Amino acid sequence: MTVTRAWLALLLLSAASTGLAASGAHGAVFVVLVLSLAGAKAHVILSRYLGLSAAPPIRAGFDLALGVVLVLFAVLAIAA
Amino acid sequence: MTDQATDRPSALDQLPGELMMWVLIVSELLVFGAGLAAFLAVRITDPAGFAEAQGHLHRAGAGVNTIVLVTSGWLAALAVQAAEAGRPGRLRALVAGAIALGAVFLVLKGAEYADLAHAGITFETHAFFTFSYLLTGFHAAHVMAGMILLAVVAVPASPRAVETGAAFWHMVDLVWVLLFPVVYLL
Known part of the structure; x- marks a missing residue:
């Protein structure tokens, strides 16, 4: 994936987040979907903008840590 | 330990750019991650108040700002490629575009702060605003720092310097x- 394709992917993911929010959806599914889209955007930025696609083990570590953080966010958001 | 073993590259050797910039990126992610987790934890105590308070923010403006920042990050990533290709003119034009979009981000953020201030909303109005001002204000400060850093690294235009400046900018994007x-959404 080139940086231009990464940018296009980020635009699509951002549009999906905005569309989801504009739909008026809420609840646990909404929380999981919105945070999953955020995780996907973070993955693209780390991989292509920051160049971690050249260091797969380190990218996997970042993905794991981000996944744990996003699960924590989801649990806290759903608990509210 | 054999010479072969000591010569083997470590995982850290695979990191693109400066190691210290990665230390900074991880540090910033930890700080913002802790702040966002605290925000969500406090929200459990008053979900209705947080939802009402969130309605005062510029959700559409923040959505536009997401597009602005990822586009700015794209220009910064292209600037790194231009630096590596030895094209300083293209590099500086791309960095100027990235900085200009950073300014657009700050203008939209400033408009939101101005509207909140006009409505009499301060840090102390509600816990939601204490957190949102702190988190978005701290992030906006990083945007300003990133704009200055990008301008500074564009002068020598060396690939290493531009890569370091762009990495800081991508960290701002990531946060x-x-x-x-x-x-804004949950």
Whole structure:
């Protein structure tokens, strides 16, 4: 994936987040979907903008840590 | 230990750019991650108040700002490629575009702060605003720092310097894509 394709992917993911929010959806599914889209955007930025696609083990570590953080966010958001 | 073993590259050797910039990126992610987790934890105590308070924010403006920042990050990534290709003119034009979009981000953020101030909303109005001002204000300070850093690295235009400046800018981008859904959407 080139940086231009990464940018296009980020635009699509951002549009999906905005569309989801504009739909008026809420609840646990909404929380999981919105945070999953955020995780996907973070993955693209780390991989292509920051160049971690050249260091797969380190990218996997970042993905794991981000996944744990996003699960924590989801649990806290759903608990509210 | 054999010479072969000591010569084997470590995982850290695979990191693109400066190691210290990665230390900074991880540090910033930890700080913002802790802040966002605290925000969500406090929200459990008053979900209705947080939802009402969130309605005062510029959700559409923040959505536009996401597009602005990821586009700015794209220009910064292209600037790194231009630096590596030895094209300083293209590099400086791309960095100027990235900085200009950073300014657009700050203008939209400033408009939101101005509207909140006009409505009499301060840090102390509600816990939601204490957190949102702190988190988005701290992030906006990083945007300003990133704009200055990008301008500084564009002068020598060396690939290493531009890569370091762009990495800081991408970190600002990365923090925003995590902050935006938590503060504006959930």
